[in-house]
Amino acid sequence: MIKKIERQVMDLKKIIRNIPDFPKKGVVFRDITPLLKDAKAFRYAVDMMADHYQGVKIDAILGAEARGFVFGAAMAYRLGVGFVPVRKPGKLPYQTCTVSYSLEYGENILEMHTDAICKNDRILVVDDLVATGGTAKAKADLVQQQGGTVLGFCFLIELCFLQPRKVLKDYDIFSLIQYESE
Numbered sequence: 001m002i003k004k005i006e007r008q009v010m011d012l013k014k015i016i017r018n019i020p021d022f023p024k025k026g027v028v029f030r031d032i033t034p035l036l037k038d039a040k041a042f043r044y045a046v047d048m049m050a051d052h053y054q055g056v057k058i059d060a061i062l063g064a065e066a067r068g069f070v071f072g073a074a075m076a077y078r079l080g081v082g083f084v085p086v087r088k089p090g091k092l093p094y095q096t097c098t099v100s101y102s103l104e105y106g107e108n109i110l111e112m113h114t115d116a117i118c119k120n121d122r123i124l125v126v127d128d129l130v131a132t133g134g135t136a137k138a139k140a141d142l143v144q145q146q147g148g149t150v151l152g153f154c155f156l157i158e159l160c161f162l163q164p165r166k167v168l169k170d171y172d173i174f175s176l177i178q179y180e181s182e
Contacts, residue, residue: 032129045156046078049075049126054079061126071154094113096113097113100138108135130153130168152172155173
């Protein structure tokens with residue numbers, strides 16, 4: 001049985017700054033920097049995300065630069081597991097495996113060290129935000145290339161109106177904060 005720690009509920013949406021028309025007109029950017037600066041809010045967010053996985057057998061948490069590093073590394077520390085960094089091309093010093101994926105305006109590439117994940121490792125993918133799910137799916141593809149198993153995805157924020165769960169339909173998803181509309 002997973003033991004949940006009782007905490008006073010905190011409305012993190014009140015701390016996240018909404019920036020209209022960034023990076024383009026019609027988009028509301030969810031700026032988490034005020035949450036990161038607020039020690040109580042940041043601790044609450046990491047604790048609530050980590051609490052969801054207490055008692056789950058996880059070998060490592062995978063996070064992509066830059067905000068995936070922030071939440072992924074903090075959760076790895078909290079859960080007592082390793083952390084696997086995923087970066088943009090040319091940033092990792094050892095042999096890498098890569099995955100290409102489509103973005104709204106083109107393609108992108110992610111890389112990970114070839115020895116970061118062993119066959120049958122149980123990996124939790126963590127990030128600050130999921131929008132369409134394409135980047136998250138690319139991270140799952142990297143894990144599976146190396147023979148690992150994706151336990152699921154953990155996000156601080158889910159933009160539900162962009163329907164990321166359709167792309168990630170084969171995975172367990174936990175998000176702490178959901179936005180149902182722009």
